[in-house]
Amino acid sequence: MVLLEVAGWQPRGYGDVIPSLKVAMTQYLSFTMKQAKILLLIVIFLLPLTLASCAPWGGSQSAGGWAGTVVYEGTVYVGTLDGRVVAINSSTENLEWAYSIAPITAPSGGLSCGETSIPTAIYGTPIVDEGIVYIGTYSGQVLALSMLARGQNLTFPQRGYGEWEWACPINNARSNAIVADLLLSGDTIYVSSSNGRVYSLDKEFGDLNWESKVLNERHIKLWTSPIIQDNALYISTYDGHIYALSLETGDLLSWYFESDAGFASSPVIYEDAMFLGSFDRYLYAVNISSSIPMWKFPEEKPAGNWFWAPPVTKGGIVYAGCLNGGLYAVEAKTGENLWEFNAGSPIVASPVLMANMLIVVDESGTVYVFDLNTELGNEAVPLMTVSIDAAVKSSFCAQEGLIYIRGDDNQLYVVDIDVGGIIWKIDLSIEE
């Protein structure tokens, strides 16, 4: 090809400025022609391989994940960047237990032809119920971890303690990864998988109740969480649908909603309406009874980016964070913009409500607390602002005046609203 021609070109006429230089150049090029060809081949060969194996260029695999935090009876449960589920005592600030999920084996990439072991990423927030911690993993497993068994560091799974593991089938898809939060309702856990199906599992034993058909043939992965309302399971898809499934069988119900653009976020239900963000940079409100869109926000031109995180609702108001850094308070019935705030950095995690406070953490790691009792005006001013100096994409939780945030630096930060700052933090990569 072109490069070959360059390499294989017999004469090289660079040196006609000074005759002596020309001769020297010709001699040199003639002498080094062979070496140049070899060098050229090596460069051509190595360049793409280097790109493929170099992380900043997007070729390598790492654990990653943005597992959220949950607090249950004084203990914080969270997935870590090194593929573990940990329990941290919030009073003593000590690690109670940690469970390492089996790592994923993947091709090394680049020049290496071997395999490498990567910690399993966790994206979902654990669910805690009756002494069991449920978590979905990027390796396609749902784990039920007993607090008692893990506290004693017994071999997993201890059936007698209520532990189980369930491996999601790949079903001809490329991946069975579980990215979305699990949904627990009654005795059932609902799982959406990257293979495009929703699964219903028995909470006690992890047995499969049913699996849905592939909901989304074109953009197969389901990275959004389902939600339940009136005996139906609703789930949004990347091809712009919201489907309703039967809770008993997983069959598609006749209800559905269709949009021109794919849905970026999981839906949230308030009264008879569903709210969710779309890739076309609007927040949609859909009436569940009629499956007719109520409004889309902003009314005129779209927001600067996607409404990635599911919004939260309270008192007839929808609070939605946007990847353009905006936080919007929108009237649930009309879609009217009540107030907004610009965080200046993308809002990846859903806002959290605690009593009359609205808490938002942006990607740069700044925590904003708004007092919903006060008149916020058109452009809200936060009650307090705290910076944790770490990027944040994970969902966070708040309880009794404390905010629990897992940073992208694999640390757990605890912010006290009364104190107005971080009261403690812990490195989640610590060993027991």
Place this chain on the structure above:
Amino acid sequence: MAVWYLIIANPVLNVLVALTHLLGGSFVLSIIALTVIVRLFSSPLTKRQLNSTKAMQEMQPKIQELQKKYGKNQQKLQQEMMKLYKEAGINPLGCIWPMLIQLPIWIALYQAIMSALASTPESLLGLAQRLYSWDIVNQAIPLSSKFLWLDLGQPDPYLILAIIVGGTMWVQQKMTTAPAVDARQQSTNRMMTLLMPLMFGFLTLMFPSGLALYWAVSNIIGIITQYFVTGGWGYLRPRSPSPSK
């Protein structure tokens, strides 16, 4: 790195995504269209390169004469050939530019394919920060990575694409590589003509098939252009020696 994204990577990504929307959601057609656009942009340089090749072709008898005459004196041979090229107005460096233009496009396209297909949650989230606020772009997201048996974000699991890439590259190369009279040069040329297609065929097995598709389409366009500019198959069909007068 920020400059790289601003000037090359993000424009390539956004054009690719916008084309996907315009072409009915087909990412493959978008890659093909982008290849055509890149080839169109580099066409003045490509044309110059092809004209050089054509001129080389026409000068071949003279070069062979020189090789016969000064075969044992490499230095003299180089000087005489250089003189010949200068008289014919051929710039050997002219053929580098189409390649230099395409190299960053390859890298940007590789990144764009990996980003646009968003095979991981991180890459989907990262995509939000790289897309322009054009409606046409945001309405196309997320893209479908399926095409026939291929997952465009993954290497072709079969050898089909590797054979197409290697085969088309070999044909294109064969069309432009002038035969050498010198036996050593001839064997080097033969080796190089084989090595590059083999290497790209091998790379096809390791890289996303979307990128390999770009290589294949680019080669095919190159062959067609070359055929019409140089008026035939060039050195692919060796010419019979003209009868001496």
